Amino acid sequence: MTYEEFQRHVGKAGLTIKGFAEIVKMNRVSLSNYARQGAVPGHLAVIAVLMGEMAEKRIDFRPVLARLDIVPKRPRGAGIGKFGGDKQTELFAVHEPPAKYRPSRDGH
Numbered sequence: 001m002t003y004e005e006f007q008r009h010v011g012k013a014g015l016t017i018k019g020f021a022e023i024v025k026m027n028r029v030s031l032s033n034y035a036r037q038g039a040v041p042g043h044l045a046v047i048a049v050l051m052g053e054m055a056e057k058r059i060d061f062r063p064v065l066a067r068l069d070i071v072p073k074r075p076r077g078a079g080i081g082k083f084g085g086d087k088q089t090e091l092f093a094v095h096e097p098p099a100k101y102r103p104s105r106d107g108h
Contacts, residue, residue, distance in 0.1 A: 012052035
C-alpha cells in the first residue's frame, strides 16, 4: 500500500498519523519515515484499512484496541551518548602527550 493510501485510510478512521501511532504503540516518526519509502508494511496497511472500514460502519475500534496489552517496540539506533552503539566516554577527554613530547623535569 502506498503511503498516501495509508494516510487516507487513517484519516477515514478519524485519526492522524500521530493518533494511529499512539493506538498501535509505535513511534510517530517511524510511521512518517515510510513516506520517504513511498509504501507501508502490509501489517500496518491491514490495520489502517480495518480501522477505516470500522469507522465508516460506525463501529468504535478504540475500546477494543485499548484492551490489548501492546508492548511498545524498543527504539533502534544509537541513542544519547553513543556513536555506532558504543558509549563515547573519552570523546572529549584530555590525554597526556606521549613522554617523548613532554618537557623533561630539568627543563630540556
